[in-house]
Amino acid sequence: MIALQDRKLALWNIGVAYVAFLIGTLCGLLQVFIRNDALQLPAWLDYYQILTAHGVLLALIFTTFFIFGFFITGMSKSLGSFGPKVRLFSWIGFWVTLLGTVMATVMIISGQASVMYTFYAPLQASGFFYVGLALVIIGTWISSFALVGHYHVWRKKHKGQLSPLFAFMTITTIIMWIIACLGVVATVLFQYIPWAFGWTDTIDVELSRSLFWYFGHPLVYFWLLPAYMAWYLIVPKLLGVKVFSDSLARLSFVLFILFSIPVGFHHQLTEPGISNFWKFLQVVLTFMVIVPSLMTAFSMFATFEIAGRKNGGKGLFGWFTKLPWKDIRFTSIFIAMAFFIPGGAGGIINASFQLNEVVHNTLWIVGHFHITVGTPVAMTFMGITFWLIPYLTGRKFTKSMKVLGLVQIITWSIGMVLMSTAQHLLGLLGAPRRTAYSSYNDHPAALEWFDGILTNHVTMAVGGSILFVSAMILIYIVVMTMFLSPKAVETKDMVDFPLAESDMSNTPKWLENWWIWIGLAAALIALAYAIPITHMIQNAPPGSEGFKTW
Amino acid sequence: MHLHKYEKIWLTLGIASLIVFLSVVGVSAFSQNHTPAGGMETIDPKKVNETAPFDNPGVTQLDDDTYQATIVAMAFGYNAPELRVPVGKEVIFKVTSTDVVHSFTIDNTKVNMMVVPGRITTKSYTFEKPGTYLILCNEYCGTGHHMMYTEIEVYEE
Numbered sequence: 001m002i003a004l005q006d007r008k009l010a011l012w013n014i015g016v017a018y019v020a021f022l023i024g025t026l027c028g029l030l031q032v033f034i035r036n037d038a039l040q041l042p043a044w045l046d047y048y049q050i051l052t053a054h055g056v057l058l059a060l061i062f063t064t065f066f067i068f069g070f071f072i073t074g075m076s077k078s079l080g081s082f083g084p085k086v087r088l089f090s091w092i093g094f095w096v097t098l099l100g101t102v103m104a105t106v107m108i109i110s111g112q113a114s115v116m117y118t119f120y121a122p123l124q125a126s127g128f129f130y131v132g133l134a135l136v137i138i139g140t141w142i143s144s145f146a147l148v149g150h151y152h153v154w155r156k157k158h159k160g161q162l163s164p165l166f167a168f169m170t171i172t173t174i175i176m177w178i179i180a181c182l183g184v185v186a187t188v189l190f191q192y193i194p195w196a197f198g199w200t201d202t203i204d205v206e207l208s209r210s211l212f213w214y215f216g217h218p219l220v221y222f223w224l225l226p227a228y229m230a231w232y233l234i235v236p237k238l239l240g241v242k243v244f245s246d247s248l249a250r251l252s253f254v255l256f257i258l259f260s261i262p263v264g265f266h267h268q269l270t271e272p273g274i275s276n277f278w279k280f281l282q283v284v285l286t287f288m289v290i291v292p293s294l295m296t297a298f299s300m301f302a303t304f305e306i307a308g309r310k311n312g313g314k315g316l317f318g319w320f321t322k323l324p325w326k327d328i329r330f331t332s333i334f335i336a337m338a339f340f341i342p343g344g345a346g347g348i349i350n351a352s353f354q355l356n357e358v359v360h361n362t363l364w365i366v367g368h369f370h371i372t373v374g375t376p377v378a379m380t381f382m383g384i385t386f387w388l389i390p391y392l393t394g395r396k397f398t399k400s401m402k403v404l405g406l407v408q409i410i411t412w413s414i415g416m417v418l419m420s421t422a423q424h425l426l427g428l429l430g431a432p433r434r435t436a437y438s439s440y441n442d443h444p445a446a447l448e449w450f451d452g453i454l455t456n457h458v459t460m461a462v463g464g465s466i467l468f469v470s471a472m473i474l475i476y477i478v479v480m481t482m483f484l485s486p487k488a489v490e491t492k493d494m495v496d497f498p499l500a501e502s503d504m505s506n507t508p509k510w511l512e513n514w515w516i517w518i519g520l521a522a523a524l525i526a527l528a529y530a531i532p533i534t535h536m537i538q539n540a541p542p543g544s545e546g547f548k549t550w
Numbered sequence: 551m552h553l554h555k556y557e558k559i560w561l562t563l564g565i566a567s568l569i570v571f572l573s574v575v576g577v578s579a580f581s582q583n584h585t586p587a588g589g590m591e592t593i594d595p596k597k598v599n600e601t602a603p604f605d606n607p608g609v610t611q612l613d614d615d616t617y618q619a620t621i622v623a624m625a626f627g628y629n630a631p632e633l634r635v636p637v638g639k640e641v642i643f644k645v646t647s648t649d650v651v652h653s654f655t656i657d658n659t660k661v662n663m664m665v666v667p668g669r670i671t672t673k674s675y676t677f678e679k680p681g682t683y684l685i686l687c688n689e690y691c692g693t694g695h696h697m698m699y700t701e702i703e704v705y706e707e
Contacts, residue, residue, distance in 0.1 A: 046693060116690055120651050122667060123692070205651065205667050247551045270653075271664035272589040272671040279588070280579060284572055294564040298557050353575050357586050357662045361653060361688035430657040432688035435696035443699070445657045445684040506552050541592035541668030547649045549625045549692025 003081035006072060007392045009090050011482070013069035014389060016098060017062050018478045023105075024057035025471035032419075032464030035437040036457045047436035048114040048550055055117035056108065059223075059373060060136070061101050066381050067226045068094070068143050071170050073388060074229075075147055077497050078164040079154045086150040093143030100135025103128055114550040116434065118216070119192070121208045124546025127196035134188050137181050144174040162512055165246060165502040166233055172253040173225040175514065176218055179521060180261050183214030195546060202543025206273040207536050213264030214529065217286075221260040223373055225253065227380035230333060231300055234384070236500035238330045239307035239323065243502035244299040250511045252292035252299075257517050259288040262528035266351040270360050278532040279353070285528060286351045293344060300337060328405040329498070332383030335413055340376035343368065346424070361434075364427025367420040375416050379409065382474060389478060390495035395485040397495050401477055408477065411470035419463030425455045587663035587673035589644075595667040598622055598648045609635055612642070619702075621645045623652040623665045626694030628685065633702040637680045646670045650691045656702060657684040664689060677704040 001007075027050045033039035034047050041047065072090060076082055082090065107113040113125035119133070151171050154163065162168070187208045194200045232249045236242060243249060265274055265282035308319020324330050346368040349355050359365060386405050390397045427433070429449045437457065440446040450456045488494045510516060553561075578584045598604045603620045608631050610618050619641055621630040635641045645654045645665045652665040656675075663671040677683075687698035 048690070048693065048695075114693075120689075123650050206669055209651075209666070245552070245554070248553070248557075251551070268664070270587045270662050270671075271666055272587075272591070272669035273666065274588065275590060276579065276585045276588060279586070280576060283575070287568055287572060290568055291561070291565065294561060295557075298554075298560050302554070302557075353579050354584050354586060354660075357660045360662050360664075361655070430655075430684075432655070432686055432696075434688075434690040438696040440684060440686060440697075440699045443684050443701075446686075508551055539590070539592060542594045542596065544595050544649075544667045547625070547692075549650055549694070 001394075002073065002076040005087060006076040006082050009082075009087065009094070010069045010072040010076075011389070011392050013065045013072065013094060014385070014392075014478075015482070016094075016101075017065035017069060018475060020057040020061040020065065020101070021471065022475055024054050024062060025468055027051070027054035027057070029464060029468040032457075032461040036461045037437070038461070044111070046111065046114060046550065048116075048434075049108060049111055051434065052114050052116050053105065053108050056104060058378075059117055059369075063223045063373070063377065063381075064097065064136070064140060066385075067173075067222070068097075068140070070226055070229075070381075070384060070388065071147055071173075073392065073497065074166045074499070075150055075170055077499065078166040079150060082146075082150055083153065086146045086153075089146035089149065090143055093139050093141070093146060095139070096142055097136050097139025100132045100137075100139055103132030103135065105132075107132060111550075118212065120212075121192065121195075121203045121205050122544035122547050123550075124196055124548055127193060130188050130192040130196055134185070134193070137185055137188075141178060141181065144178060147171075148174060162504050162507055162509065165243060165249060165504075166229065166499060168250055168512060169225065169229045169232070169253050171514070172257060172517075173222065173229075175518065176225070176257045176260060177222050179257070179518070179525075180215050180218035180222065183211040183264075184216075187211035202545055204537075204540050205544050206271075207533070207540065209268060209271070210264065210274070210529075210533060210536065213267045214261065215264075216267060217264050218260040220373070221256055223377045225256060227336070227377045228253075228296060230380050230384055231296065231337065233500050233502070234498050235300070235330065235333055236303050236307070237498035238327060238333075239303060241303060241307045241310065241500070243500050244302045244306070245506075246502040246504050247507040247511065248295055248299060249502070250507060252295040254511065254517045255292040255295075256289070257521050258524055259285060259292070261521060262524045263289075263351075265528075265532075266356070269353065269356045273536055274532055275535075278528070282528055283351060283353045285524070287348070290348070328402055328409065329383055329386055332386070332405070332409045333380050335409060336376045336379035336383065339371050339379070339413075339416065343372040343376060347372065359427055361432060362427035363423045363431045363433050366433045367423030367427060370416055370420045370423065374420075375412070379412060382409065382412070385474070385478065386481075387495050387498065389481040390485070390488070391497050393482055393485075394488055394494070395481055396488045396493045397481060398485055401480060401485065404473055404477055408470050408473040411466050411473070415463045415466035415470055417463075419460050419467065422454050422456070422459040422463065425452065426450070429455065587661070587671050589670050589672035591670040591672075592668055593646055593670055595646075595648060598646055603644065604646060608632055609641075616640045616642065618642045618644065621654060623647045623654060623687070625649050625652075625692050626687070626698040628654070628698075628700045630700060633685075633700065635677065635702065635704055636707045637677050637704050638707075640674055640676050643673045643675065644670055645672075651689050652687045652691050652698070653689040655686055655688045657686065659683065662688070680704045680706045 107129035113129035195203045263286040308322040311322040313319030313322035431449045647667045
């Protein structure tokens with residue numbers, strides 16, 4: 001059990017994450033019914049307000065707070081209790097992030113920031129919305145530096161030793177996060193805030209987009225890497241085996257530092273201002289991420305097979321049936337991983353130089369998002385929640401909670417399959433994303449999209465409703481395990497942080513020399529961005545004034 | 551560093567198919583000109599309506615086999631009177647915006663262009679089937695975003 005004060009810190013982060021989850025999923029439910037014409041919003045509330053809240057609260061806020069709750073617990077568990085300074089800065093980071101979240105949410109709900117979580121200029125939200133976003137980032141940096149400080153202290157005390165795998169992976173994720181945020185910090189501080197408060201008249205739109213996507217793609221890996229940590233470290237423990245290969249796990253993580261950042265142009269393939277050569281170069285770099293993904297997939301299946309055979313699985317696939325399917329901590333993560341197979345394949349399509357034109361900004365992207373962030377990441381976090389909260393509160397994870405957990409995971413899977421399949425197909429047919437539904441004045445082409453068995457508004461609404469029910473079950477589990485379940489008194493009832501052993505004897509020391517990886521990342525970023533960004537600034541058109549079109 | 555034998559095979563196959571895949575994409579892009587919409591021209595977003603060719607939007611014939619369609623996107627519609635082009639001829643679309651970011655997306659085709667204020671997006675396309683195509687905006691641009699559309703008629707000569 002980790003120190004009480006560290007537990008409190010982690011629980012507050014997780015608590016805020018689930019408040020954001022509750023509001024965000026409610027917004028999601030409203031959306032499917034508005035699109036289905038089953039619901040009319042009051043005049044003061046607009047579809048795009050709800051859509052912005054849904055995106056910001058689920059994709060940015062739920063994930064960020066949950067990740068820090070997970071990191072804090074794991075770092076305290078694997079490196080020892082936090083010192084007073086680390087704890088202080090973790091709290092400051094938490095409050096600053098929360099302050100930013102509240103500011104941005106208030107602006108969204110009061111109708112002054114219906115700009116989506118991508119906030120593309122020259123849509124101009126209230127300046128306080130951008131200040132809120134900046135505070136969210138600054139808060140995460142403070143929390144990150146606190147964790148880096150904790151790691152630094154450990155390294156000084158254990159000279160020449162490799163750090164535990166959990167700490168290594170946390171630091172990798174944080175390094176990637178800090179480098180990635182430089183882009184969004186630059187655009188928000190130097191472009192959006194002065195412009196939104198009227199200190200400058202205009203904004204360079206293309207530059208702001210490029211700086212946003214420099215951050216926007218690695219943001220996806222900031223969500224994904226903590227899920228990977230659970231896959232590499234928690235799953236083997238649940239299966240009763242060791243980490244498959246310590247060095248491989250570390251290598252795949254540092255490859256994410258290198259290949260997640262210099263690839264933002266693949267979100268901008270169909271826009272002007274970037275020449276084809278630079279777009280293509282970033283497409284190539286984008287696909288390099290497939291290498292660590294393949295490594296992860298191999299390790300996962302190797303772990304499953306080793307565990308299954310240990311439990312007596314025979315034949316080529318007999319081990320599969322010997323996995324602990326009744327353990328919801330495992331099953332949730334396994335299903336999450338399974339969703340990542342079509343999710344990853346869809347990502348390859350999105351980033352492909354020409355194929356992107358078919359799916360760019362269609363509902364396909366929305367479907368893709370829901371089976372990457374909405375399932376592999378979110379469902380892994382759900383699987384972690386089942387043991388993390390009881391571990392931190394010292395309560396039991398009772399039998400009825402286990403059953404509910406199973407129901408929650410199954411309903412989430414069914415809801416996602418229905419909704420995201422419909423969205424993928426509708427996108428292929430041409431239906432656009434981010435629209436309160438309209439039939440374009442009953443245009444035959446638009447009516448045709450929604451004519452199919454799976455491609456209709458009912459399927460999406462049914463899927464969305466099932467997801468909402470599932471979300472509410474999860475909230476119930478969270479509330480129970482946080483406040484109401486009976487305290488675990490006997491040892492057998494105590495919930496553990498399932499961290500697998502990792503054999504470091506074959507791991508080369510250079511993997512933990514961060515300067516190599518930061519240096520290489522900087523070189524790759526310079527290669528991919530220096531010339532096109534310079535060109536963009538030197539050949540900038542007159543800037544844009546702000547518009548409030550909502 | 552130790553790698554399992556099967557893992558080496560797995561990664562070799564993976565990396566090899568990655569190289570094949572990217573070569574196909576690259577060759578198709580740069581030797582057959584299959585590149586997405588783009589363009590490096592800039593424009594003053596406030597003066598779109600007085601800058602050629604956007605001062606006179608619509609379709610113009612450049613030569614026997616080439617047409618140019620000039621369109622101005624704005625919240626929440628397109629300024630492009632009478633979009634009619636013949637089937638089987640190259641149409642060069644040029645689009646810009648007077649306000650926020652939009653898209654110019656023709657349903658059932660590969661024309662899917664982001665329209666960024668201050669920039670001109672260009673895409674060349676040849677329609678192979680006659681008919682009336684729906685054009686819509688697929689980049690969120692405000693409360694009327696889902697109403698923003700127009701049509702293009704492709705006729706047989």
